[in-house]
Amino acid sequence: MRLRREQVVSTALRLLDEVGLDALTMRRLGQELNVQAATLYWHVKNKQELLDAMAEALLSDCVARAPEGLTWMDRTANMAERLRRALLAHRDGARVFAGTYVTQENTLRFADTWVGALREAGLSPRAAAWGTWTMVYYTIGFTLEEQALAPLPGVEDGKVDPAHLRAALARGAYPHLGEASTHLLDADLDARFRYGIQLILAGLEAAPRDEPSDPAPEGPRPRRQPRRNR
Structure with a gap:
């Protein structure tokens, strides 16, 4: 075959x-x-083209329409959740996705929907584009760390033992970390991820809606004519 x-x-x-x-x-x-x-x-x-194709395939389940009736913030958060689930669906999925620059159907449609959700909220093209990038970068970074610390196949425990951090903080040399230790060691990664997304969305909600129009791209500058000797 x-x-x-x-x-x-x-x-x-x-x-x-x-x-x-x-x-x-x-x-x-x-x-x-x-x-x-x-x-x-x-x-x-080459391998980079293979990674691009794998990244495109990872997004195959992300392009479905979001549930009806959601606010723009819920729709946007849903996009980030979908991306995280897609990356977590495969071992090292975030590493595969990071650094790729895919211009194929799944990736472009997913990105268009994401930017569109922010545009419908009244954000300028720049704020919608950069806001989308910010959420994508956060999702990739969070998932990279999440997968890096996860147990490997055939290994019962993860790579990090919380007891080491507890022992270090017990000496009292880092009072602020000690005060926040319960939250630093909180294993509810879903809640931590959503918290970060909500912080980003709060910033986007506060972004000005009256930004000046995006400047038109500059055309090629005329070439200087060589100076003639007189």
Whole structure:
């Protein structure tokens, strides 16, 4: 059967769950698909293009319409929740997504809906675009940390033992951290994520609605003519 690009991407995502991003190499993928390198590179020319295709596939379930009747803030928070769930659906999903620059259907439609929600709230094009970026960066960063600290397959415990932080704070040398230790060690990551999103949304709600129109992009400057010797 002829190899298809979709098969390459789906196999790469399965391997990602099994071995993680660091062990996901083009050679390993070719072996899994039982194809030669030349066949594999016909579909993805290098690992970066493979990661772009994987990132696009991660968003396949994110492009569904948000529930009707939501406020713009709830719609926008829903977009961030969808992105986080998509990244958490695969091992190292946030690492795959970070650093990609995808211009394909799922990514563009998802981004258009996100920016559109902020535009409908009355934000300027700049505030809507930069507000979307801010929420995307926060979501990726939060999920990167979340996945970095999660237990690896076959390992019962995570990489961080809260007892170490408790012991360090028990000496009383860091009074402010000690006062907030209950919240620093709170394992409810869903609540922590939503708290950060609400902070961003509060800032966007307070953003001015009367920003000046975005300046038109500058055209190419005329080239100087060489000065002639007189």
